[in-house]
Amino acid sequence: MDERCSVIEGLIFLSGDEGCTLEQLATSCNMMEKDVLELIKDIMDEYCKECHGFECVNYGGRYKFISKQKIHDAAEALFSSSKMASLSQAALETLAIIAYKQPLTRIEIEEIRGVNCDMMIRKLLARNLIRECGRTDGPGRPFLYEVTEEFMDAFKLESLKELPDLPAVEQNMDSELFKEDDVY
Incomplete structure (x- = not known):
C-alpha cells in the first residue's frame, strides 16, 4: 500500500463506528x-x-x-476476564454519565465528556454494564443507553436513587471574568 492508502486507512480508522463517506474521504485528501x-x-x-x-x-x-x-469469542473473554475487572477513568466517567442521565445517546455522552466515546461504550457493552434500550426519533435514529442489572450488582446498588448527589455548579456572573463592558 502506498502513502495515500495509509492516509485513507487512518481516516477510516479515526471515523470509528460512524464511518465516513467516499465524499468525506475525497474532500479530506483533496x-x-x-x-x-x-x-x-x-x-x-x-x-x-x-x-x-x-x-x-x-x-x-x-x-x-x-x-x-x-475474534469475537476472544474479545468477549478479554472484556469479561477478572484481569480487566478495574475500569479506566474514561470508562468510569462514561458509565457515571449514563447512570445519572439515562437514557441518552452516544452523542449526548460525548457532548458532556468532550471526547469521543465509541471505545468506552463498546467496552461497557462488552462487560454488560450498559445496554442499548431503544432508539431516538431523531436523524439517524441513534441508540439510547442505560445501565444494566450487572452495573447495579457491581456497584452494590438497589436503585439509582442511591447514587451520590452531584455537586452543585455555581456560576457567578458577577465575577471579574464577566464584565458588561467586555467585548467578545
Whole structure:
C-alpha cells in the first residue's frame, strides 16, 4: 500500500463506528472520488486476508473497520476476564454519565465528556454494564443507553436513587471574568 492508502486507512480508522463517506474521504485528501475508491478497494482487499483481525466494510455508503467474526469469542473473554475487572477513568466517567442521565445517546455522552466515546461504550457493552434500550426519533435514529442489572450488582446498588448527589455548579456572573463592558 502506498502513502495515500495509509492516509485513507487512518481516516477510516479515526471515523470509528460512524464511518465516513467516499465524499468525506475525497474532500479530506483533496482527491477525486474515483481515485479514493481505488485506494479503498486496495485497503479492503488487504484486510480481507486471514492475517488481520478486522476488515474494512462499506455499510450504507459509509466505510468503517469492524472486527472479524473469528475474534469475537476472544474479545468477549478479554472484556469479561477478572484481569480487566478495574475500569479506566474514561470508562468510569462514561458509565457515571449514563447512570445519572439515562437514557441518552452516544452523542449526548460525548457532548458532556468532550471526547469521543465509541471505545468506552463498546467496552461497557462488552462487560454488560450498559445496554442499548431503544432508539431516538431523531436523524439517524441513534441508540439510547442505560445501565444494566450487572452495573447495579457491581456497584452494590438497589436503585439509582442511591447514587451520590452531584455537586452543585455555581456560576457567578458577577465575577471579574464577566464584565458588561467586555467585548467578545
